[in-house]
Amino acid sequence: MKSPNISDNVEALNRDMANKNLGGHWQLGLESYLSYPETTVQPCLWKWKDVYESLMRAGEVVSMEEAERRTVRLLNPALRDRQATTHTIHFSFQYVKTGEHARPHRHTAAAFRFILNGSGAYTTVNGQKCVMEEGDLILTPQLSWHDHTNDSGKPIIWLDGLDIPLVQSLQQLLFEPHPENAQRVEKTSEEVAISYGHGRPAGASAAEFFHYKWSDTYRRLNALVEAAAPDRFDGYLLEYRNPTTEGPTMPTIQCALSLLRPGQETQGHRHTSTVIYHAFRGSGSSFVGEERFDWKAGDSFVVPLWYPHRHVNGGASEEAILFSMSDAPVLRSLGLYREESAGV
Numbered sequence: 001m002k003s004p005n006i007s008d009n010v011e012a013l014n015r016d017m018a019n020k021n022l023g024g025h026w027q028l029g030l031e032s033y034l035s036y037p038e039t040t041v042q043p044c045l046w047k048w049k050d051v052y053e054s055l056m057r058a059g060e061v062v063s064m065e066e067a068e069r070r071t072v073r074l075l076n077p078a079l080r081d082r083q084a085t086t087h088t089i090h091f092s093f094q095y096v097k098t099g100e101h102a103r104p105h106r107h108t109a110a111a112f113r114f115i116l117n118g119s120g121a122y123t124t125v126n127g128q129k130c131v132m133e134e135g136d137l138i139l140t141p142q143l144s145w146h147d148h149t150n151d152s153g154k155p156i157i158w159l160d161g162l163d164i165p166l167v168q169s170l171q172q173l174l175f176e177p178h179p180e181n182a183q184r185v186e187k188t189s190e191e192v193a194i195s196y197g198h199g200r201p202a203g204a205s206a207a208e209f210f211h212y213k214w215s216d217t218y219r220r221l222n223a224l225v226e227a228a229a230p231d232r233f234d235g236y237l238l239e240y241r242n243p244t245t246e247g248p249t250m251p252t253i254q255c256a257l258s259l260l261r262p263g264q265e266t267q268g269h270r271h272t273s274t275v276i277y278h279a280f281r282g283s284g285s286s287f288v289g290e291e292r293f294d295w296k297a298g299d300s301f302v303v304p305l306w307y308p309h310r311h312v313n314g315g316a317s318e319e320a321i322l323f324s325m326s327d328a329p330v331l332r333s334l335g336l337y338r339e340e341s342a343g344v
């Protein structure tokens with residue numbers, strides 16, 4: 001009788017181990033080891049016209065009662081099974097008509113809203129009333145109660161950014177409705193902001209600063225343009241920092257603005273963080289891997305991790321401002337953040 005050869009022996013071992021929920025390292029194959037990070041997220045551009053039309057139609061047919069939040073979500077075509085913009089961070093657009101109220105709730109996913117269109121509505125975060133103006137950034141960190149009220153007399157649209165895909169993959173996603181229909185307002189974000197001017201009172205907590213006003217942000221952005229050289233990869237880059245820790249916007253999320261002056265071009269680079277951009281003002285082009293995205297105000301696009309990218313404001317007279325959300329704080333805290341120049 002013929003004795004079994006080595007590969008028959010290995011196959012028999014693999015089979016027997018599989019029955020015991022075991023596997024050998026030799027079964028993985030060397031091709032599973034790459035010398036660079038690989039992502040399944042795809043570069044993608046979403047046009048404002050499509051988002052806006054969908055929001056308006058949702059405004060006609062989807063009530064606040066049945067939706068909890070009336071949002072249109074950006075879905076990456078390569079992540080259909082996950083229904084998310086990227087593998088870690090996510091963008092949605094929310095439309096609240098005048099007279100509408102979105103009930104309070106909280107969740108372990110951190111979120112923010114960046115106000116695009118309309119003003120005078122307010123969100124209440126842990127009892128703090130934040131009245132919205134275009135360009136404001138309002139944070140709802142992990143497990144903070146938030147509800148939205150639009151009594152401004154006109155509709156409002158904002159951008160919601162969330163770390164929900166990350167929290168989901170960590171199997172930490174929790175959601176809790178508030179027992180009441182609206183939170184009681186205990187203070188306003190203006191009152192809190194006074195404490196964060198040229199210093200802060202002893203005991204001031206990062207946990208109560210939620211509202212970055214556009215008037216302050218834009219003044220700082222202009223001061224940066226006047227006083228400093230642009231970042232070679234991001235133009236005039238202003239990051240939203242936590243005012244008490246100087247750390248990222250939230251533990252999992254970095255928000256920033258990039259201003260490109262007329263004719264300005266950045267150099268190409270790539271990094272292990274993933275970024276979602278929203279064109280807030282002006283127009284331009286971004287080169288992401290093999291793709292060229294021509295964008296104007298209202299459009300959004302994804303730069304997946306390790307894709308080389310650069311940005312151009314080809315216009316002759318108008319500045320361009322890109323709002324961005326990145327998962328860089330997660331990569332940094334895990335020791336996985338890397339960045340390098342890369343032609344594109």
Ligand SMILES: [Fe+2]
Nearest residue numbers: 105107111146
């Ligand atoms: Fe929420």
Ligand SMILES: [Fe+2]
Nearest residue numbers: 233269271309
């Ligand atoms: Fe970048």
